[in-house]
Each structure stands twice: as structure tokens, then as C-alpha cells.
Amino acid sequence: MTLAGWIQIALFCALVLALVKPLGLYMTRVFTGASTPLSPVLRPVERGLYRLAGIDEAHEQHWLTYAGAMLVFHAAGFVLLYGILRLQAFLPLNPADQGAVAPDLAFNTAASFVTNTNWQNYGGESTLSYLSQMLGLTPQNFLSAATGIALAVALIRGFARASARTVGSFWVDLTRCTLYVLLPLCILYTLFLVWQGVPQTLAPYAEATTLEGGHQTIALGPVASQVAIKMLGTNGGGFFNANAAHPFENPTAWSNLIQMASIFALGAALTNVFGRMVGDERQGWAILAAMGVLFLAGTAITCAAEGAGNPLLTALGLQGGNLEGKELRFGIPGSALFAVVTTAASCGAVNAMHDAFTALGGLVPLVNMQLGEIIVGGVGAGLYGMLVFVVVAIFVAGLMVGRTPEYLGKKIEAREVKMAMLAILCLPLMMLGFTGLATVLPAGLSGPANAGPHGFTEILYAFTSAAANNGSAFAGLSGNTPFYNLTLGAGMLVGRFFVIIPALAIAGSLAGKKTVPASAGTFPTDGGLFVGLLVGVILIVGGLTFFPSLALGPIVEHLAGAAGQTFAAAGN
Numbered sequence: 001m002t003l004a005g006w007i008q009i010a011l012f013c014a015l016v017l018a019l020v021k022p023l024g025l026y027m028t029r030v031f032t033g034a035s036t037p038l039s040p041v042l043r044p045v046e047r048g049l050y051r052l053a054g055i056d057e058a059h060e061q062h063w064l065t066y067a068g069a070m071l072v073f074h075a076a077g078f079v080l081l082y083g084i085l086r087l088q089a090f091l092p093l094n095p096a097d098q099g100a101v102a103p104d105l106a107f108n109t110a111a112s113f114v115t116n117t118n119w120q121n122y123g124g125e126s127t128l129s130y131l132s133q134m135l136g137l138t139p140q141n142f143l144s145a146a147t148g149i150a151l152a153v154a155l156i157r158g159f160a161r162a163s164a165r166t167v168g169s170f171w172v173d174l175t176r177c178t179l180y181v182l183l184p185l186c187i188l189y190t191l192f193l194v195w196q197g198v199p200q201t202l203a204p205y206a207e208a209t210t211l212e213g214g215h216q217t218i219a220l221g222p223v224a225s226q227v228a229i230k231m232l233g234t235n236g237g238g239f240f241n242a243n244a245a246h247p248f249e250n251p252t253a254w255s256n257l258i259q260m261a262s263i264f265a266l267g268a269a270l271t272n273v274f275g276r277m278v279g280d281e282r283q284g285w286a287i288l289a290a291m292g293v294l295f296l297a298g299t300a301i302t303c304a305a306e307g308a309g310n311p312l313l314t315a316l317g318l319q320g321g322n323l324e325g326k327e328l329r330f331g332i333p334g335s336a337l338f339a340v341v342t343t344a345a346s347c348g349a350v351n352a353m354h355d356a357f358t359a360l361g362g363l364v365p366l367v368n369m370q371l372g373e374i375i376v377g378g379v380g381a382g383l384y385g386m387l388v389f390v391v392v393a394i395f396v397a398g399l400m401v402g403r404t405p406e407y408l409g410k411k412i413e414a415r416e417v418k419m420a421m422l423a424i425l426c427l428p429l430m431m432l433g434f435t436g437l438a439t440v441l442p443a444g445l446s447g448p449a450n451a452g453p454h455g456f457t458e459i460l461y462a463f464t465s466a467a468a469n470n471g472s473a474f475a476g477l478s479g480n481t482p483f484y485n486l487t488l489g490a491g492m493l494v495g496r497f498f499v500i501i502p503a504l505a506i507a508g509s510l511a512g513k514k515t516v517p518a519s520a521g522t523f524p525t526d527g528g529l530f531v532g533l534l535v536g537v538i539l540i541v542g543g544l545t546f547f548p549s550l551a552l553g554p555i556v557e558h559l560a561g562a563a564g565q566t567f568a569a570a571g572n
Contacts, residue, residue, distance in 0.1 A: 005307075005333030008257070009299060012337060015261045016268055020288070023265060024272025030180045031153045031173065031273070042179055049175055060166035063508030066154060067501055069170040070147060074114050074497075077140060082110040084136040085128075094129035095204040101127065104485040111489035113137050115496035116144035116378055118230065118237030118348050118471040119488060121480040125219035125240050130202060133239065138226055142186075145233025146177040148380030151500055152270055153277075155384045158507030159408050160278045162515040167507045181266070182233065189228035189262065197251040200224040223248055231262040234378040236348025236471045244338070244351040245327050256334055256351065263347045267376040270383045278408050282526035287386055290534045291344075294375045298364040299340045305361040306336045325356025325475075336361065343368040346378030348471025355458065355475040362474070366461055369468040371542045372427055372499075378469060384503045391420040391506065393530075393537040397523050407525060409515035416506050423502040424541060430467035430491040435460045443483035449476040462488060467495035 029036050050057050061069065085101040088094065101109065105121055112119045118141075124133065150173035157167050194200050199220050206218040223239045227249050230237055240246040250256055268288060275284025308314070309322040326335040335352035342349050343365035354362055368375055374385040390407065395417045398405025405412040438444025438459045447462075448455035454476070461474040466488040473479070479488065524530060 002333070005303065005331075008333050009303070009337055012257060012260055012341075013296075015257070016264045019261070019265050020269050020272050023269035024276060024284070027149075027181060027266075027269060028273050028276045030176050032277070036180060038180055038184060046175060046179055049179075050172075053171065055169070055171045057169065057172050060169050062165055063154070063158075063167050063504045063511075066167055066170045067504045070151070070500070071497065073170070073174075074144075074147070077143060078110050078114045081113060081136050081140060082106050084132055085109060088129050088132050091129065091131050093131035093134070093202070096129065098127060098129045098132075101132075104482045105480060108485035108489040111492045112471065113140040113235070113237065114144060115469050115492045116148060116233070116235060116346065116381070117466060117469040117492045117496070118235045119466055119473070119479075119492065120237055120241075120471070121485060121488075123241030124238055125205075125221070130221055133226060134222055137237065138229060141226070141229040141233050141235045141237070142178055142182055143174070145229070145235065145379050146174050146182060148234075148378050148384075149177045149181070149266070149270065150174050150380065151503065152380035152383040153273070155387055155503055155507040156274050156277045158510035159274075159387075159410060161511045162409075162513065164511040167504070167511055182229065185232055186225070186228040189232060189258075190224045192258065193224040193227055193255060196255040197248075198224040198227060198255070199248055220248075227259075228262075230349060231259050231347065232266060232379075234263055234267065234345045234347040234381075236342065236346075238349065244349045245353075250351055253329070253334070256330055256338065259349070260338055260341045263341050263345045263349070264376050266379045267345055267382045270380060274383060274387075280408075280526065283408065286526045286531055287383075287390070287534075289528075289531045290538075291375050291382075291386065293531065293535050294371070294538070295340065295344050298344065298368060298375070299337060302336045302340050302357075302361050302364045303333060305358045305364075306332045308358070310358060322356075322358050322361070325353035327351060339365050340368065342472055343470060344373075344375035344377075346373040346381055346468060346470045348465065350472050350475075353475045354461070354472060362457070362461075365472065366457070366464060367542070369464045369470050370427075370431065371538055372424065373468045373470060374538065381469065381499075385423075385499065388420045388423045388499075388503060388506070389538050389541070390525075390534060391416050392424070392541070393534045394523070394525070395420075396537055397533060401521070401523070403521055406516055406522065409518065410510050410513050411516060415509050419502040419505045419509070423499045426498040427467050427495055430494050431460070431464045434463040434467075434487050434491055437487070438463070438483075441483070443481065447477045447479060447481065447484055449478065463491055466491035469495050 026036060085106040087100065088098055089100045108121055150170060153173055154167040190200065200222055201220055202222060203220055205220055208216045208218055210216055219240065221239060226239050229235065238244065238249060240249055244250040244259060250259060271284040271288040272281065274287065275281035307321045309320065321332045323332065326332065330351055338351045339354060339357065354365055372385050374382055374389060376382050377385050391412055394405040394407045394412050439456065444459065448458040450458065458474045458477040462477050462479060465472050469492060
């Protein structure tokens with residue numbers, strides 16, 4: 001790593017930290033119903049939407065009703081998106097005459113965007129029309145992101161309230177998040193991207209004549225607006241197949257930096273929202289510190305591995321690190337940092353091909369996802385995922401000192417711990433279960449492009465990315481088959497909703513409890529000891545559930561490379 005690389009990482013961290021408090025304050029005011037600078041303009045629009053939908057904004061919901069509303073809303077969104085994809089050939093705004101999307105691919109894509117995963121078994125510019133991108137995918141980018149934030153706020157209310165039966169209104173939270181947070185930020189962000197050179201047009205694809213006299217079709221479209229929400233909402237689905245490595249999605253070093261910062265911005269700010277709503281900002285900073293420790297460790301490992309390069313090539317005298325699969329305009333630091341950011345958050349956007357990373361460089365994105373996408377994580381999803389681990393950490397602390405565990409004055413009892421473990425264990429069930437299935441069935445074994453441990457890692461990465469609702473790919477797996485479309489789609493749905501429902505159950509349980517005054521024996525949860533305990537619990541739980549599988553993939557690749565063997569030879 002060069003000095004310029006470390007400066008880039010430091011600039012990124014400083015930019016994210018600078019956004020935490022102002023965004024946290026603004027979102028706290030939005031979700032507590034307080035006035036904001038945008039209220040004079042947007043409040044009449046908000047009231048009009050409630051009247052149109054027949055919603056009483058003063059009526060709050062029990063956690064079961066909140067969960068039911070969320071599930072029904074997303075079921076309707078799934079059906080609508082599936083229908084648009086299947087009928088694409090007959091709908092307008094299709095200048096490239098794209099045909100109907102196949103049934104299994106339409107199922108996979110609908111599940112992907114409804115769950116905020118944005119896994120793509122297709123090339124956007126060669127498969128989807130402008131209408132499918134704008135009317136089908138983009139609304140789900142907003143709504144799935146707003147849902148994650150709304151659910152995080154509902155869980156925060158569970159910790160903040162006492163003797164309450166409700167956790168808020170899903171419809172009000174969804175409306176306010178979309179109207180006051182996502183839309184204004186995306187409008188500004190889109191203008192910035194257009195300034196940097198990202199297209200925003202409904203014109204047909206351009207035809208160009210090359211210097212050799214050949215003809216080339218240059219894909220265009222309403223790119224900037226979709227890139228804005230894909231980054232801010234940690235969606236990650238690219239307008240183009242090359243995603244953020246494409247010069248029309250990510251044209252400059254400034255766009256690369258701002259895109260990385262925007263992936264973390266709302267997720268990091270929600271920790272401040274948590275601190276403000278529970279009445280102690282230090283609690284939010286402690287959670288952000290735990291996220292930061294894991295993020296910086298992953299960044300250091302990835303940058304060091306990519307900077308050192310492939311040991312086989314280094315032995316031949318080739319220096320300069322691993323540039324395979326990377327855009328030279330971003331280099332190793334910009335590519336390695338982007339890979340850690342996009343998998344620490346459940347974004348899935350990529351500006352380099354993770355399949356071409358070194359073994360240890362590719363291990364970190366895999367571990368980030370397998371820990372449950374709680375290192376900042378998806379907007380909202382990262383916070384409620386981290387709070388689930390907080391419940392487990394507090395339970396462990398209570399066992400060590402022999403007293404009933406409590407957090408923020410709420411006693412953590414058997415119900416909360418059981419719900420937390422359900423939320424945590426559904427992810428390895430999907431990731432490892434479907435990976436095991438794919439490695440024994442011919443339909444699964446036909447997907448990876450490589451043999452041996454690297455091919456196994458391609459399969460494991462795909463199901464990890466799906467269940468973690470990340471959406472990034474190792475780029476060596478041919479996933480557009482009925483087997484992978486259906487199994488990956490199922491993994492996305494379970495990874496999203498089987499975590500959300502236990503988290504809402506925890507919110508409802510905690511909201512109904514009385515607050516217990518702190519005593520001399522209360523474990524402080526705003527200092528370094530708690531941060532260390534939380535990080536330790538996350539790593540131990542992740543180690544027990546995933547590291548046996550990891551040892552068969554990237555770690556074997558690393559050892560094989562160090563021994564001077566090829567990955568394929570190691571697999572044989």
C-alpha cells in the first residue's frame with residue numbers, strides 16, 4: 001500500500017464520520033415527527049398521501065400488525081415487479097426491443113430487488129428496457145431501503161419505550177423515510193453524478209464507428225438516478241453489467257469516493273439515531289465503534305493482500321500488487337476499499353471483480369457477509385442486525401457475572417435471546433445448506449467456472465451474498481440457470497424476512513417492559529469493554545458457524561498459492 005492509498009482510506013473514514021451526527025439528527029427528527037427544514041414543502045404532500053391511502057398517521061401498530069403490513073406490502077411489490085419483467089416486450093420505453101424475461105430469472109430478479117439484495121443474473125443493458133429499470137427496479141430500490149430503515153426505527157422504539165404495546169406505524173415510517181430522507185438526498189446525488197459524467201437520458205442506445213471502421217452500440221439510459229439510490233439505499237444493482245466498474249456508472253475518482261461514502265452514510269448515521277432516541281448518544285457511538293473495529297481490520301487485511309499480489313507472480317519477478325480484475329483508474333487502494341465497503345454494507349455494487357482478488361483479499365468480503373452484514377450493513381438492516389448481536393452479547397455478559405442481563409434498563413430474558421438466535425441462525429442455514437446442495441447436484445456443479453477450492457468459493461460466495469442480501473458476485477459463477485435462479489431467490493427471501501420478523505418480535509417484547517433503574521451491578525454498555533465484548537461475540541458466533549466452510553475455500557487457495565501450486569491442481 002502506498003501513502004496515497006492510506007490517505008484515501010483516511011479521507012473516506014473522515015467523510016463518513018463527518019456525516020454521522022448531522023444525518024443522525026435529521027433522521028431522528030423525521031421519525032419522531034418533529035419539524036425539519038423540508039417540512040413546509042413536504043408535510044402537505046405527506047398528509048395528502050395518508051388521505052389517499054386511508055391511513056391514520058396517529059394510529060400505531062402492534063409488532064405483529066407492523067410485520068403483517070410489511071409482508072403484504074412486499075408481496076404486492078414482488079407480484080408487480082414479476083409482471084413487469086414478464087410483460088416487458090409489450091410495454092413502452094423499450095428502444096432496444098428487449099424480450100420478456102424468463103420465468104425463473106424474473107422470479108430471481110423480483111425476489112432480489114424486493115429484498116434489497118439486487119443480485120443480478122443478467123446484464124442490465126442487454127436484458128432490461130428503460131421501463132423495467134425505472135418503473136420496475138428503481139421503486140423497489142427506494143421501498144426496500146425505506147423498509148430496512150423503518151424496521152430499524154421500530155426496533156429502536158422497542159428499546160426506547162416502556163410499558164408500550166406498539167412500535168410505530170409501518171406506513172408512516174415508510175412514507176417519511178422515502179419522502180424526507182431518500183428522495184431529497186437522491187435528487188442532490190443524481191445532479192452530482194450527472195456533473196461527474198454519468199448519463200441521465202431516455203434517448204436510444206448510441207451507434208458509433210470505431211477507429212478500425214467497425215460499428216459499436218453504446219448503451220445509455222437513465223443511469224444517474226438509479227446509481228444514486230443503489231448506493232444510498234445499499235441496493236447495489238447496476239444499470240450496466242459491469243456495475244460500478246463501468247465508466248458510465250462510476251467515471252471519476254471523486255465519484256468513486258462519494259459512492260463509497262454514500263454506501264455507509266445512512267447506515268452509520270442510524271447508530272446516532274439509536275443513541276438519540278434512547279436518550280444517550282454514547283450508546284450509538286459504542287455500536288459504531290464496534291462496526292469500525294471490524295471494518296478497519298477487514299480493510300487492512302484486504303489492502304495488504306492485494307498490495308502484496310499473487311505469490312506465484314511475485315516469485316516470477318512481477319511487482320506492483322494484484323491488478324487482475326481491477327480498473328487502473330481506481331488502482332488497488334480504491335478497488336480494495338470499495339470491496340470491503342460494499343460487503344460490510346449490504347450494497348453489492350462492485351468496481352472490481354472479486355473473483356480475481358487474492359485468496360485472502362477475497363476472504364474478507366466473504367467474512368463480512370457471513371457475519372450477517374452488521375458492519376454498518378444495509379440501511380436499517382445493519383443496525384437491527386447489530387442489535388440482535390447486542391442482545392446475545394448482553395446475555396453472555398449476564399452469564400459471566402451471574403445476574404439477569406439488562407440493556408438500556410430493559411431485562412434481556414429468554415424470549416429475546418431465542419428470537420435473536422433465530423435471526424442469526426437462519427443465515428448459515430441458507431448459506432451452507434444451499435452450498436452443500438449445489439456441490440452434490442449436477443445442476444449446481446455446472447455453474448462454477450473454476451475447479452477445486454476456487455470453484456467451491458464461487459458457489460459459497462453466491463449463496464452467502466444472496467442470504468446476506470448483499471448481491472455482489474464472485475463473477476466466476478454462471479448463475480442464470482433454473483437451479484441457481486430458484487435457490488438464490490429462496491435464499492434472498494429467507495435471509496431478509498426470517499431476520500426481520502424475529503427482530504420485530506424483540507422490539508415488541510422490549511417495548512412492553514418496564515425500565516429498570518441502573519445499579520452498581522449494571523454492565524456499562526457505552527465504553528471500550530462493551531465494544532470489545534460485542535466484537536468478540538460477533539467473531540465467535542461467526543467462527544462457530546462459518547469458518548469450517550471457509551477453510552475449504554479461500555484459506556486452501558492461499559495455502560496452495562504459497563506452496564507454488566495452482567488452484568486447479570490443489571483441487572485435484
